Amino acid sequence: MIQLKLCMVGAFAVGKSSLVQRYVQSMFSEKYHTTVGVKIDKKDIALGATSVRLVIWDLAGEDHFSALRPTFMRGAAGYLLVVDGTRGHTLDAALDLNRQIEASQGPLPFALVLNKEDLLDQWEVTASRIEALERRGMKLFRCSAKNGAGVQAMFEYFASANLEARAS
Amino acid sequence: MSLADARVKSDPDDETTGEWQRLRSLLVGAEQASLNALAAKVGNRDNLARSVASVLAEATAIRARQDDGITRALAPIINEGLQQSVRENPQPVVDALYPIMGPAIRRSIAEALADMMQAFNRAVEQSLSPRALKWRLDAWRTGQPYAQVVLLNTLVYRVEQLFLIHRETGLLLGHVQAENALVQDPDMVSGMLTAIRDFVGDSFHVSQEDGVETIRLGELSVQVRVGPKAVLAAVVRGNAPQSLRTRLSETLERIHHSHAVALSRFDGDMAPFANITSDLEPCLLAQARELTRKPWRAYAAIALLVAGSAAWLIERHESAAQWSAILTQLEHEPGFVVVESGSDGAHIVRGLRDPLARDPISVIGAERARAFDIGWDLKPYLSMEPQLVLERARANLKPPDGVTLRLDGSTLRAAGIAPEAWLREARRRAPLITGITTFDDRGIEVRDREALDRARQALNEATLYFEPASDALADSQLATLDAVVPNLIVLRDAAAAAHMAYSVNIVGRADAPGSSEFNLRLSQSRAEAVRRYLLGHGAPAKLLHARGIGAVDAVGPQANEADDAQRRVNFEVTAAPADPADPSS
Numbered sequence: 001m002i003q004l005k006l007c008m009v010g011a012f013a014v015g016k017s018s019l020v021q022r023y024v025q026s027m028f029s030e031k032y033h034t035t036v037g038v039k040i041d042k043k044d045i046a047l048g049a050t051s052v053r054l055v056i057w058d059l060a061g062e063d064h065f066s067a068l069r070p071t072f073m074r075g076a077a078g079y080l081l082v083v084d085g086t087r088g089h090t091l092d093a094a095l096d097l098n099r100q101i102e103a104s105q106g107p108l109p110f111a112l113v114l115n116k117e118d119l120l121d122q123w124e125v126t127a128s129r130i131e132a133l134e135r136r137g138m139k140l141f142r143c144s145a146k147n148g149a150g151v152q153a154m155f156e157y158f159a160s161a162n163l164e165a166r167a168s
Numbered sequence: 169m170s171l172a173d174a175r176v177k178s179d180p181d182d183e184t185t186g187e188w189q190r191l192r193s194l195l196v197g198a199e200q201a202s203l204n205a206l207a208a209k210v211g212n213r214d215n216l217a218r219s220v221a222s223v224l225a226e227a228t229a230i231r232a233r234q235d236d237g238i239t240r241a242l243a244p245i246i247n248e249g250l251q252q253s254v255r256e257n258p259q260p261v262v263d264a265l266y267p268i269m270g271p272a273i274r275r276s277i278a279e280a281l282a283d284m285m286q287a288f289n290r291a292v293e294q295s296l297s298p299r300a301l302k303w304r305l306d307a308w309r310t311g312q313p314y315a316q317v318v319l320l321n322t323l324v325y326r327v328e329q330l331f332l333i334h335r336e337t338g339l340l341l342g343h344v345q346a347e348n349a350l351v352q353d354p355d356m357v358s359g360m361l362t363a364i365r366d367f368v369g370d371s372f373h374v375s376q377e378d379g380v381e382t383i384r385l386g387e388l389s390v391q392v393r394v395g396p397k398a399v400l401a402a403v404v405r406g407n408a409p410q411s412l413r414t415r416l417s418e419t420l421e422r423i424h425h426s427h428a429v430a431l432s433r434f435d436g437d438m439a440p441f442a443n444i445t446s447d448l449e450p451c452l453l454a455q456a457r458e459l460t461r462k463p464w465r466a467y468a469a470i471a472l473l474v475a476g477s478a479a480w481l482i483e484r485h486e487s488a489a490q491w492s493a494i495l496t497q498l499e500h501e502p503g504f505v506v507v508e509s510g511s512d513g514a515h516i517v518r519g520l521r522d523p524l525a526r527d528p529i530s531v532i533g534a535e536r537a538r539a540f541d542i543g544w545d546l547k548p549y550l551s552m553e554p555q556l557v558l559e560r561a562r563a564n565l566k567p568p569d570g571v572t573l574r575l576d577g578s579t580l581r582a583a584g585i586a587p588e589a590w591l592r593e594a595r596r597r598a599p600l601i602t603g604i605t606t607f608d609d610r611g612i613e614v615r616d617r618e619a620l621d622r623a624r625q626a627l628n629e630a631t632l633y634f635e636p637a638s639d640a641l642a643d644s645q646l647a648t649l650d651a652v653v654p655n656l657i658v659l660r661d662a663a664a665a666a667h668m669a670y671s672v673n674i675v676g677r678a679d680a681p682g683s684s685e686f687n688l689r690l691s692q693s694r695a696e697a698v699r700r701y702l703l704g705h706g707a708p709a710k711l712l713h714a715r716g717i718g719a720v721d722a723v724g725p726q727a728n729e730a731d732d733a734q735r736r737v738n739f740e741v742t743a744a745p746a747d748p749a750d751p752s753s
Contacts, residue, residue, distance in 0.1 A: 002437055003339045003355075027353050036363055037367060038363045040359035041356065053355065055339055055340075055359050057338075071370050077337075
């Protein structure tokens with residue numbers, strides 16, 4: 001079995017917790033976000049003969065471009081930057097967090113998760129901006145916490161990418 | 169000349185042999201002798217055995233001190249020898265073991281009993297003592313299993329869970345738990361524990377090594393030991409002694425040592441830590457509170473149990489005896505057949521009961537019936553027992569007072585005084601009664617016929633006399649008339665009882681003088697006068713018919729009668745059986 005620590009970061013109320021809560025085993029309540037600043041969940045994925053256990057550190061969102069607690073990122077195998085597509089500034093916040101993380105942890109596998117795909121008509125994050133990010137080689141996922149679209153795929157991508165990196 | 173040359177030369181030359189031998193004995197004679205003696209010892213089996221035997225015990229002892237080679241070599245031989253010996257003749261082995269087996273078995277039993285007693289005492293203590301009640305209350309209040317509460321209260325401490333956590337990632341490398349411990353998902357707990365330690369470290373600016381060592385919450389504490397690559401966290405209930413911390417530190421150090429490479433290169437692959445639980449399990453320590461008291465509760469409980477059982481057995485025995493007495497009583501009671509009786513749990517009597525038999529409760533007594541709370545399942549039947557047949561005859565025939573019934577085999581014998589109507593009915597019905605074939609009524613005296621006859625006779629004899637040419641009732645005649653009335657009533661009643669119809673003719677007469685017409689009228693009015701008087705004095709009207717017949721002819725038996733005697737009124741009673749269908753008759 002492979003165990004991986006996966007962090008979820010993003011601005012306040014982008015739907016990180018909603019995104020995972022339908023797909024993970026959870027035992028801690030939301031109040032840990034406001035007290036300790038992190039909530040830990042678990043997701044077991046079977047990829048062929050290998051089973052992967054994702055231990056998901058769901059980090060509290062902070063609305064200002066405030067400092068991320070780098071200790072919580074330590075030892076992570078990767079992270080997901082969660083963005084609320086209907087609020088453009090959450091993308092800026094995510095990119096800022098990304099810079100902070102790269103500065104403190106060095107380069108780590110990550111993916112940009114554009115949440116609230118079900119409200120596509122209200123999106124502030126423009127298609128051209130998304131294309132620009134993709135051109136920079138950033139891995140992007142469109143998800144909906146509401147209808148669950150893309151969430152499973154996102155976790156599976158992360159797990160299988162890690163396995164491939166190991167093999168090479 | 170060298171020795172070799174000398175030997176070469178000596179072989180072919182026989183003459184020189186004797187000299188050579190002498191030379192040899194001169195040179196190595198002493199050694200030769202001892203060599204020969206040695207060869208004799210080694211070459212001869214007996215001698216060799218003797219010499220080995222002399223040192224065998226010492227040699228065995230020396231070797232046994234060095235290693236267990238002898239034990240290993242002998243074990244299969246002894247085993248086989250023992251088996252063969254038992255196969256061939258077990259008695260010597262039995263005899264040899266006998267003095268050992270007895271005490272061994274006794275000791276084993278004593279120990280088992282002591283253990284059982286102790287366990288029983290604990291169980292009794294845990295279920296009966298006020299402390300146990302308090303624990304039950306606690307368990308109910310806190311929602312924990314009772315066993316858990318007992319454990320918490322009887323242990324000084326117990327290590328419930330151990331987490332081996334990768335220090336950098338917070339991922340769980342190994343987890344063990346004590347039996348019955350309440351465990352949440354260890355992966356998430358491991359992560360959260362790391363996060364909390366990180367949080368405290370960040371918040372209070374302390375280094376990881378100095379970070380949280382102990383987290384305490386009521387009865388529960390988390391003892392954390394931090395190594396360079398891994399963290400060992402023990403969840404402890406109760407008061408962990410210092411020795412436990414030392415033990416945890418040693419374990420963590422040992423794991424760092426044994427898994428040095430795996431820890432430093434950890435990338436999430438759990439394979440190198442597959443057997444880590446065997447390193448952790450020895451740390452699942454616990455210390456129970458000393459329980460040195462005598463198991464008096466167990467003794468008391470056993471005494472109580474014995475006393476209770478004895479009382480129960482005695483009561484049960486008494487109750488069984490009473491129950492069988494009840495059944496015997498019922499079986500002897502006429503009109504009862506007990507087919508089946510049960511006394512396991514409920515008391516039940518199944519069987520037959522003649523409807524005329526006594527009530528079963530009155531047979532066995534109301535008090536006992538109540539005490540046993542008997543369920544009755546009795547079907548009706550007709551008993552042929554004489555007592556019941558007689559009872560049935562009585563119920564059926566309803567004999568009047570003065571009549572006794574007696575059963576003689578299947579013959580019902582009636583005796584006494586009875587009205588005819590009853591007798592007729594009894595004759596008809598008696599043979600129809602189950603158990604009776606013959607009705608013998610020779611002992612019955614029919615009384616009502618006599619009264620009837622007497623009344624008839626009295627009426628027939630009664631005569632009323634009149635003055636010449638008068639239909640007035642003389643005072644002297646009234647007594648006779650008054651006596652007639654009760655006889656008429658007897659006649660009426662008896663007739664009704666015997667289903668007979670009677671008619672009483674009041675016949676008036678006159679004396680010879682006078683015209684016959686006059687005499688006829690006179691006689692008629694005399695009869696009428698009597699009838700009127702009788703009716704006026706309570707005589708039944710229906711019976712009475714007045715008729716005048718005038719003067720009696722001078723011929724016949726009354727021809728010579730005096731005139732005085734001829735002026736009279738007589739009664740004629742005529743009877744005919746009434747139609748039984750006519751109730752008015």
